[in-house]
Amino acid sequence: xxxxxxxxxxxxxxxxxxxxxxxxxxxxxxxxENEEHRRRPFFESHILNGSIILKHRLRADETDLFATKRxxxxxxxxxxxxxxxxxxxxxxxxxxxGYETLLDEVGNYRDxxxxxxxxxxxxxxxxxxxxxxxxxxxxxxxxxxHPDACYFSISAADQQRMFDYSAQEIxxxxxxxxxxxxxxxxxxxxxxxxxxxxxxxxxxxxxxxxALKLDPEEFTEGVFSWRxxxxxxxxxxxxxxxxxxxxxxIKAIHTLGKADSQQQRxxxxxxRALILGVxxxxxxxxxxxxxxxxxxxxxxEHQDPSVFREFLLDxxxxxxxxxxxxxxxxxxxxFWQYRFPEGAPRAADADELVAxxxxxxxxxxxxxxxxx
Numbered sequence: 001x002x003x004x005x006x007x008x009x010x011x012x013x014x015x016x017x018x019x020x021x022x023x024x025x026x027x028x029x030x031x032x033e034n035e036e037h038r039r040r041p042f043f044e045s046h047i048l049n050g051s052i053i054l055k056h057r058l059r060a061d062e063t064d065l066f067a068t069k070r071x072x073x074x075x076x077x078x079x080x081x082x083x084x085x086x087x088x089x090x091x092x093x094x095x096x097x098g099y100e101t102l103l104d105e106v107g108n109y110r111d112x113x114x115x116x117x118x119x120x121x122x123x124x125x126x127x128x129x130x131x132x133x134x135x136x137x138x139x140x141x142x143x144x145x146h147p148d149a150c151y152f153s154i155s156a157a158d159q160q161r162m163f164d165y166s167a168q169e170i171x172x173x174x175x176x177x178x179x180x181x182x183x184x185x186x187x188x189x190x191x192x193x194x195x196x197x198x199x200x201x202x203x204x205x206x207x208x209x210x211a212l213k214l215d216p217e218e219f220t221e222g223v224f225s226w227r228x229x230x231x232x233x234x235x236x237x238x239x240x241x242x243x244x245x246x247x248x249x250i251k252a253i254h255t256l257g258k259a260d261s262q263q264q265r266x267x268x269x270x271x272r273a274l275i276l277g278v279x280x281x282x283x284x285x286x287x288x289x290x291x292x293x294x295x296x297x298x299x300x301e302h303q304d305p306s307v308f309r310e311f312l313l314d315x316x317x318x319x320x321x322x323x324x325x326x327x328x329x330x331x332x333x334x335f336w337q338y339r340f341p342e343g344a345p346r347a348a349d350a351d352e353l354v355a356x357x358x359x360x361x362x363x364x365x366x367x368x369x370x371x372x
Contacts, residue, residue, distance in 0.1 A: 018334035019130045019327035020363065022053040024151075025079055031150050040148040043121060044114035045107035052077040052089070055130060055327060057363055065096040072324060074126040078106055094126045121145060129323025132330070134162070134231050138197075142224070165234045167193045173208070173300060196227060212309045222312030225319040229292045232326045236285060243282075243329050246336045247275055249346055250357075259350035267350065270357040277364035278332070281325045288322045328363050335360075 024042060028050045031037035043049045056075040063069065079089040092102045100119065109115040124139050125131065133152040140147065170193060195204040209219040250271055295311035298304045339356070340346060
């Protein structure tokens with residue numbers, strides 16, 4: 001494992017997770033008296049259960065750690081001190097060379113069973129495009145892994161809003177698939193939304209599967225991506241007003257104390273780069289979502305299932321890119337609102353602002369000319 005000082009950039013998330021960060025260290029501190037947290041842990045290893053998991057854009061000097069080419073990796077950081085992330089930590093990547101040996105060492109496993117179980121959980125996390133709690137929970141449930149609910153910060157209100165949003169999306173589809181009267185159609189819509197948003201009762205989606213002429217395995221994989229598209233459409237609707245406010249805050253924020261001309265110039269340049277990165281990512285998100293919208297419109301308006309069928313078969317590749325970009329925007333919002341809550345001064349010392357903005361821009365893969 002390597003010493004990782006980058007964990008200092010996460011110190012603003014001492015009590016929060018985001019779409020890019022699963023802060024098990026903060027959860028462990030907050031749930032210290034929760035018996036269910038101990039009885040149904042996220043990881044078998046007590047050490048890993050106090051770690052920080054994040055989606056990380058690989059830098060040039062990190063790509064050789066992997067046998068195959070990749071740009072995004074799942075990073076595990078074990079803080080030296082859970083209560084003070086500024087002290088740094090040790091880190092490794094899921095799937096890097098020598099990964100199993102490194103994980104066994106850091107997790108301090110008593111037996112192979114616990115190690116294999118945690119490796120499976122990490123494999124499932126690595127397969128996700130982001131660490132959104134809804135997708136994370138459903139990914140684990142699909143493999144019959146059930147950590148305590150405290151690990152998934154999805155409020156009842158958020159769950160209901162997403163359910164209502166999804167119900168509006170598929171109400172016409174259930175009408176086409178079931179051809180029933182309004183009241184019966186609404187009841188069927190509710191049942192099918194429940195089936196679509198969870199891994200329970202997939203047979204309830206059989207009318208749609210048969211209409212799309214997909215075999216059960218194809219449909220199961222396609223439905224997970226479909227669920228993700230619905231979730232991310234809802235996320236964009238929820239996060240867009242907040243990302244606009246955060247960008248306004250970023251433009252207006254100023255440094256505390258003295259900052260030399262080089263720091264000021266760098267902060268000014270990195271602000272512009274970050275705003276450009278968010279704008280570019282948003283355009284890409286809308287482009288990908290338009291692929292879904294067009295395919296769905298062909299199904300509903302023209303009753304042609306072939307386009308939507310092809311979409312579901314191709315969806316996993318689009319789903320990964322979409323999840324990465326939405327996850328990064330959600331991370332920026334979560335981090336910023338936690339570090340600068342409503343009513344707090346929009347000011348910080350120059351070193352902290354540089355660290356925060358570098359974390360954001362590097363995550364977006366944005367080059368900053370002044371960094372040279």
